Amino acid sequence: MIARLLLIVVTGIGLAACAQDRVVLLPNPDGSSSGAVAVLDAESGAEQAVISESNTEAKLGGGSVKTATLGAEAVGERYGGLIEGLPKAPSLYTLYFKEGTAEVTDASRLELATLLAEVNERSGAEVQVTGHTDTVGKAEDNDALSIRRAEEVAAMLVRVGLSEDLIVTAGRGERELVVETADSVDEPRNRRVVVTVR
Numbered sequence: 001m002i003a004r005l006l007l008i009v010v011t012g013i014g015l016a017a018c019a020q021d022r023v024v025l026l027p028n029p030d031g032s033s034s035g036a037v038a039v040l041d042a043e044s045g046a047e048q049a050v051i052s053e054s055n056t057e058a059k060l061g062g063g064s065v066k067t068a069t070l071g072a073e074a075v076g077e078r079y080g081g082l083i084e085g086l087p088k089a090p091s092l093y094t095l096y097f098k099e100g101t102a103e104v105t106d107a108s109r110l111e112l113a114t115l116l117a118e119v120n121e122r123s124g125a126e127v128q129v130t131g132h133t134d135t136v137g138k139a140e141d142n143d144a145l146s147i148r149r150a151e152e153v154a155a156m157l158v159r160v161g162l163s164e165d166l167i168v169t170a171g172r173g174e175r176e177l178v179v180e181t182a183d184s185v186d187e188p189r190n191r192r193v194v195v196t197v198r
Contacts, residue, residue, distance in 0.1 A: 021061070024070070024079060027054035028089075039065050091118050093195040095153060099136070099186060102145070102152040112153075116160050118197050126198045127162065129153050131171045134190035135183050139173060147171030153193045 036052040049065040059066045093115040095108040131146035150169040
């Protein structure tokens, strides 16, 4: 995973106007590190602090930055209301397809039911549908097939009531293989659509 870096610029005016500002780096929903925060001085650009550990708080005040590591319980007590108000983390679903077709495999029909329930549970869900293929056939044919697969899944979502305006489709052909293979290799795990629900 590529670490994300958020820059917080500390300004004398902003600090004078506020008694104290705080920045807290929270973990990802799975508990892993969520990146880093760098606090910079607005005038000199000098680094005031870097927070790279989850559950670390930086207090900005009086022209200085103080950092402290908080326990998960302390973060919950101080910021629980804010955390609860955050949107639900995106969910990923993978549907597999029969070779050379835009027809979902029987096993993926079960996953499709779970996906549809997730979409219906989220008010105003946004859905990214990305089609993929294996390496059998010409690259340009695989591009077209990956788009057909994505569009077929999008059509299924529309049939159960999701607005077309909330769905974005894309085809990646054979560019992003889950299982690296040589050309012209039939690999069922590469014949897929990945659906991201936000």
